Amino acid sequence: MADSVDPTTGTELSPLERAIDAVLFWPFDLGARAADHLPDVTARVRDQLVFARFIGRLAVQQGNVEIRRRIESATRPDPSPAAADPVADLPTEPTTGIPTSGADAVDAGGLALPDYDQLPAAHIIDKLAGLTRQERDLIESYEAATRGRRTVLGKLERLREE
Numbered sequence: 001m002a003d004s005v006d007p008t009t010g011t012e013l014s015p016l017e018r019a020i021d022a023v024l025f026w027p028f029d030l031g032a033r034a035a036d037h038l039p040d041v042t043a044r045v046r047d048q049l050v051f052a053r054f055i056g057r058l059a060v061q062q063g064n065v066e067i068r069r070r071i072e073s074a075t076r077p078d079p080s081p082a083a084a085d086p087v088a089d090l091p092t093e094p095t096t097g098i099p100t101s102g103a104d105a106v107d108a109g110g111l112a113l114p115d116y117d118q119l120p121a122a123h124i125i126d127k128l129a130g131l132t133r134q135e136r137d138l139i140e141s142y143e144a145a146t147r148g149r150r151t152v153l154g155k156l157e158r159l160r161e162e
Contacts, residue, residue, distance in 0.1 A: 108146075111139055121151045128155055136160070
């Protein structure tokens with residue numbers, strides 16, 4: 001082992017001499033090596049800081065975009081349930097002679113389903129089969145005159161054909 005030989009005499013160092021070398025010379029050796037590598041370490045740290053700042057700015061920009069999007073969607077009026085109807089290809093016009101507008105149109109308060117205007121189309125469709133023909137005709141007239149949801153009108157037409 002080269003570290004355990006005294007360079008001046010060529011004799012092997014005792015354990016005490018090796019301990020003294022370790023305590024006195026290794027810190028200087030480490031300091032010298034650190035001084036040699038300090039520019040490289042400094043450059044790497046600087047690069048990592050630049051990268052971290054870039055990522056931070058990118059995260060803040062994305063956060064701002066997301067916040068703006070959420071604020072805009074919160075302040076926009078809710079889309080009508082008609083836009084969310086899963087069945088959009090059903091016929092829109094009723095085929096009966098039921099009045100759909102004007103003075104003959106029905107008021108929502110006279111419909112068999114309470115809170116009709118607040119019900120989604122899926123709930124209305126589920127309840128239509130339990131209504132009488134006259135109640136369904138009134139709902140069809142009201143729906144055609146107001147929201148015109150194809151799913152509701154299509155279900156009413158299918159029930160009329162049964």
